[in-house]
Amino acid sequence: MKLATLATGLGLVASSALADGELYIYNWTDYTSPELIEKFEAETGITVTMDTYDSNDTLLAKLKSGASGYDIVVPSHNYVPIFVAEELFQKINAQDLEGYSNIADGFRNPPWDSANEYTVPWQWGSTSFTVNTDVFGGDIDTYETLFRPPEELRGQIGMFKAPSDVVDMALIYLGYGVCSESKDEMREVLELLEEQKPHVKVYNSDGILERLTSGDAALHQNWNGYSIRARTADPALKYAFPKEGVLTWADNIAVPVGAQNYDNAIKFIEFILQPENIAIQSNFAGYSNGISGSAEFLNEEMATAPELSPPDGTPMVFSETCSENATELQNKVWTTLLQ
Amino acid sequence: MQRIRTFAGIAPATIMVVCFMLLPILIIVVYSFLEKNPYGGVRPELSFEAYSRLLLERDFDDNLSFNPSYLLILFRSIWVAAVSVAACVLIGFPVAYYIAMQPAERRNLLILLITIPFWTNLLIRTYCWILVLRDTGLINEMLLSLGVIQSPIPLLYTEGAIILGLIYTYVPFMVLPIYASLERLDVRLIEASRDLYASRIGALRHVVVPLSLPGIVAGSILVFIPCLGAFIAPELLGGGKNLMLGSLVQLQFSTSRDWPFGSALSVVIMIVVMLALLFYARNARNSGTELVH
Amino acid sequence: MPKSRDIRALPGLKWFSLGFFVYLYLPLLILVIFSFNATKSATVWGGFSLDWYAKALANDDIRRAAWNSLVIATTATVFSTTMATMAALSLTRNKSLPRKPLFNGMLLLPLMVPEIVTAVATLTLFATIGLSLGLGNIIIAHTVFCIPFAYLPIRARLQGMDESLETAARDLYASKWATLRFVTLPLLAPGIVSGAMLAFIISIDDFIITLMVAEAGSTTLPIYIYSLVRIGITPEVNAVSTVLLIISIFFVTLSYLVEKRGKF
Numbered sequence: 001m002k003l004a005t006l007a008t009g010l011g012l013v014a015s016s017a018l019a020d021g022e023l024y025i026y027n028w029t030d031y032t033s034p035e036l037i038e039k040f041e042a043e044t045g046i047t048v049t050m051d052t053y054d055s056n057d058t059l060l061a062k063l064k065s066g067a068s069g070y071d072i073v074v075p076s077h078n079y080v081p082i083f084v085a086e087e088l089f090q091k092i093n094a095q096d097l098e099g100y101s102n103i104a105d106g107f108r109n110p111p112w113d114s115a116n117e118y119t120v121p122w123q124w125g126s127t128s129f130t131v132n133t134d135v136f137g138g139d140i141d142t143y144e145t146l147f148r149p150p151e152e153l154r155g156q157i158g159m160f161k162a163p164s165d166v167v168d169m170a171l172i173y174l175g176y177g178v179c180s181e182s183k184d185e186m187r188e189v190l191e192l193l194e195e196q197k198p199h200v201k202v203y204n205s206d207g208i209l210e211r212l213t214s215g216d217a218a219l220h221q222n223w224n225g226y227s228i229r230a231r232t233a234d235p236a237l238k239y240a241f242p243k244e245g246v247l248t249w250a251d252n253i254a255v256p257v258g259a260q261n262y263d264n265a266i267k268f269i270e271f272i273l274q275p276e277n278i279a280i281q282s283n284f285a286g287y288s289n290g291i292s293g294s295a296e297f298l299n300e301e302m303a304t305a306p307e308l309s310p311p312d313g314t315p316m317v318f319s320e321t322c323s324e325n326a327t328e329l330q331n332k333v334w335t336t337l338l339q
Numbered sequence: 340m341q342r343i344r345t346f347a348g349i350a351p352a353t354i355m356v357v358c359f360m361l362l363p364i365l366i367i368v369v370y371s372f373l374e375k376n377p378y379g380g381v382r383p384e385l386s387f388e389a390y391s392r393l394l395l396e397r398d399f400d401d402n403l404s405f406n407p408s409y410l411l412i413l414f415r416s417i418w419v420a421a422v423s424v425a426a427c428v429l430i431g432f433p434v435a436y437y438i439a440m441q442p443a444e445r446r447n448l449l450i451l452l453i454t455i456p457f458w459t460n461l462l463i464r465t466y467c468w469i470l471v472l473r474d475t476g477l478i479n480e481m482l483l484s485l486g487v488i489q490s491p492i493p494l495l496y497t498e499g500a501i502i503l504g505l506i507y508t509y510v511p512f513m514v515l516p517i518y519a520s521l522e523r524l525d526v527r528l529i530e531a532s533r534d535l536y537a538s539r540i541g542a543l544r545h546v547v548v549p550l551s552l553p554g555i556v557a558g559s560i561l562v563f564i565p566c567l568g569a570f571i572a573p574e575l576l577g578g579g580k581n582l583m584l585g586s587l588v589q590l591q592f593s594t595s596r597d598w599p600f601g602s603a604l605s606v607v608i609m610i611v612v613m614l615a616l617l618f619y620a621r622n623a624r625n626s627g628t629e630l631v632h
Numbered sequence: 633m634p635k636s637r638d639i640r641a642l643p644g645l646k647w648f649s650l651g652f653f654v655y656l657y658l659p660l661l662i663l664v665i666f667s668f669n670a671t672k673s674a675t676v677w678g679g680f681s682l683d684w685y686a687k688a689l690a691n692d693d694i695r696r697a698a699w700n701s702l703v704i705a706t707t708a709t710v711f712s713t714t715m716a717t718m719a720a721l722s723l724t725r726n727k728s729l730p731r732k733p734l735f736n737g738m739l740l741l742p743l744m745v746p747e748i749v750t751a752v753a754t755l756t757l758f759a760t761i762g763l764s765l766g767l768g769n770i771i772i773a774h775t776v777f778c779i780p781f782a783y784l785p786i787r788a789r790l791q792g793m794d795e796s797l798e799t800a801a802r803d804l805y806a807s808k809w810a811t812l813r814f815v816t817l818p819l820l821a822p823g824i825v826s827g828a829m830l831a832f833i834i835s836i837d838d839f840i841i842t843l844m845v846a847e848a849g850s851t852t853l854p855i856y857i858y859s860l861v862r863i864g865i866t867p868e869v870n871a872v873s874t875v876l877l878i879i880s881i882f883f884v885t886l887s888y889l890v891e892k893r894g895k896f
Contacts, residue, residue: 345726345728345729346722346729347718347722348718348719348721348722348726348729349718349719349722349723349726349729349735351714351715351718351719352715352716352718352719352739352779352783353719353735353738353739355715355772355775355776355779356738356739356741356742356776356779357738359754359757359772359773359776360741360742360745360750360776360777361738361741362757363750363753363754363756363757364741364745364749364753366753366756366757367745367749367752367753430652433645433648433649434648434649434652436645437645437646437648437649438649450825450826450829452653452656453656454829454833455660455877455881456656456657456659456660457833457836457837459660459663459873459876459877460837460853460854460857460869460873461837461839461854462839462854462857462858462861463663463857463861463869463870463873464659464660464663466861467658467659467660467662467663468659470659470662470666471658471659471662477662507655507656507659510656511833512781512830515785515826515829515830516784516785516788516826518822518826519785519786519788519789519822519823519826520788520789520791522789522822523789523793523794523819523822553787553788553791554788557784557785557787557788560740560743560784561743561781561784561830564743564744565747567746568746568747568748570748571839584746585746585747585748588746588748588749589748589840592748592752598752601748601749601752602749605745605746605748605749608745608746608749609744609745612743612744613744616740616744
């Protein structure tokens with residue numbers, strides 16, 4: 001018994017001694033600028049430990065399990081309501097934070113967190129596909145190229161391995177809304193995807209850059225930030241802005257329930273609300289941010305990247321949190337497609 | 340006191356397994372009979388939906404009909420795992436035999452050589468095969484430059500590629516146990532059998548193979564089970580065009596967020612594995628060695 | 633070693649085994665070659681360079697992940713092999729132990745569950761009981777699924793291992809412990825070694841379970857490497873792997889030489 005008390009006491013001393021100076025960040029893979037972290041550490045004296053995850057669902061499972069010990073997490077906008085409903089985030093009341101006024105209009109009080117009680121914006125971008133224009137010289141700004149590929153691209157197509165983005169893009173191409181709950185619409189989606197399947201080389205969301213740059217795939221579903229890197233390696237790799245509508249997403253910073261270093265998390269959030277800091281992040285990852293005034297801190301490459309500026313008139317479609325029914329239909333399409 | 344002694348040896352491992360494996364499995368079995376929670380997890384309400392979905396589906400017209408999708412995926416996975424096991428036995432046995440008949444110190448060296456590749460990560464090892472197999476890969480380039488073929492043959496993203504990757508990953512699990520049982524093989528038995536049967540193959544069939552059977556059985560189990568649930572090789576080398584059980588289960592616990600169905604699939608996998616074990620146990624008993632005492 | 637072992641030889645076996653080792657090492661060779669690639673691609677050759685080694689060695693995250701991996705794998709191997717050896721010995725040598733098939737089946741249980749299920753189930757369990765030991769959580773999970781991998785080769789070795797030597801030792805009034813220490817364990821050593829190796833391999837390579845069970849700050853090498861693979865493997869990964877490979881080859885050679893010197 002005494003031993004236990006002693007151990008607890010020691011544990012408390014140890015953890016409080018460390019608590020002044022620690023911050024545990026859990027973010028998407030390859031998505032945090034090392035320079036940003038170094039600057040934060042230098043300015044605050046806080047030691048940052050990074051771990052990474054591969055999907056919102058991994059993050060969800062991890063947080064649902066309770067004791068994970070993270071102070072900062074970065075969920076996508078369509079998952080924020082889920083995390084909030086499941087009571088996995090603590091309130092940060094961003095409106096009271098220093099730098100809140102820096103948040104650009106479109107990202108202040110967004111639909112997924114209407115009073116910025118839980119989140120502030122981190123990065124936003126789009127999802128479409130990258131085409132090797134050496135292989136195919138025609139019009140790439142349409143989903144036609146992806147789903148009913150021309151001769152040159154057949155058998156050279158790489159798709160994501162998760163249903164949601166694939167199905168959403170098919171729905172947009174067919175002229176329907178994302179997260180469809182209509183069986184007829186979803187049957188059409190399945191038919192379209194089955195028709196496309198013989199031309200698909202691989203369904204995989206990992207190693208996209210490698211397949212594009214090595215010539216293993218001439219067209220690949222992709223995010224705009226990664227497409228910048230692809231183009232840097234090979235100028236022929238161009239990012240498509242399908243005229244039917246481009247899927248858009250926004251990732252957000254939140255503090256999970258049970259965070260051990262809440263104050264440090266707040267310090268970090270206030271830190272990245274500063275334009276000069278979030279610009280470091282954007283320069284690294286290749287995605288836009290929701291902080292006004294950061295443009296002047298962006299490097300030349302980012303400022304001129306075509307991947308970040310869709311042609312005028314291209315509709316931007318925010319992906320949504322699909323209902324249970326819609327998710328079920330998506331899964332049915334997916335397992336039937338890949339059975 | 341005597342009782343404590345009796346169980347002292349078996350207790351630590353058993354307690355570990357019961358607490359951190361049996362208990363979780365029971366949780367999974369319970370989950371498979373519950374209703375799903377839309378955002379992952381389960382609702383505490385009894386439901387057989389997860390099991391009925393294995394065979395039946397509400398199609399797009401809302402009719403309940405037989406759905407072969409999941410059976411197809413199940414049989415494909417069993418088939419791929421079985422082929423991989425067979426190939427591992429065919430490759431692993433001669434190699435283990437060869438190693439076992441080397442002088443002691445070379446034996447150890449060879450065994451270590453088998454384990455060295457594992458110091459590199461599975462993903463990376465699998466990735467390396469992409470470099471070998473793809474259209475612009477080692478094999479195709481070589482055949483092209485030799486003039487054997489005119490255009491690259493598709494090697495990557497095929498079922499063959501998956502099996503090749505699985506064998507590559509798991510063949511050491513076959514070699515090590517077979518080696519362990521062959522290594523203590525009494526040379527005199529072979530000498531005697533050579534005298535009796537006068538053929539090498541005869542000696543092999545009637546003496547070496549039966550004696551190494553515990554190793555082959557252990558190896559087959561060690562290879563079959565991870566192959567059945569594998570998803571790195573199917574996804575990297577198979578291109579993810581045809582789902583395998585491992586990917587299907589993973590899908591349920593991630594984007595599909597259908598834990599009960601994922602749990603039901605896991606229960607099915609466990610049943611398949613147990614059937615395989617029983618099959619081996621019976622075979623082993625018939626041939627004089629037992630898997631399960 | 634007596635030449636009489638040659639009587640076991642089958643023609644062609646040597647070449648077959650040679651082919652096997654080529655198959656085993658071909659991807660590794662490619663891996664090592666591309667670790668010296670000058671460009672940022674692990675698949676397209678762009679000239680010789682040592683940059684990736686400098687980069688990998690200077691990377692704190694990689695060092696932290698490698699250290700975590702080694703700590704977890706070593707601890708889990710020691711625990712699981714010890715438990716598996718004890719279990720295998722009592723199952724084969726302890727005459728008074730009842731319900732052996734049950735115990736045997738129990739030890740093989742971790743094998744029957746697909747990794748992803750183990751991962752989710754273990755996570756749920758840890759969450760339910762509120763277990764939060766940092767690396768300890770991963771070590772517990774690894775120890776459990778390593779037990780059957782350590783157990784099977786050890787048991788395969790024990791089964792049919794000539795008991796007459798042990799009986800002889802006992803007849804010569806050696807104590808139970810002395811028999812174990814000087815007769816059984818030395819005879820069992822190859823089984824224990826291959827069991828421990830399997831356990832280590834399984835632990836150091838594990839990805840899914842670790843990813844699920846890991847707490848803040850316990851990223852292991854496979855998790856880190858997986859994160860790099862997602863963007864496409866860079867030669868940095870190859871460099872890390874090559875370093876690991878060289879370390880293991882160093883130890884292997886060392887133990888081989890030590891053993892050789894001990895013999896002659």
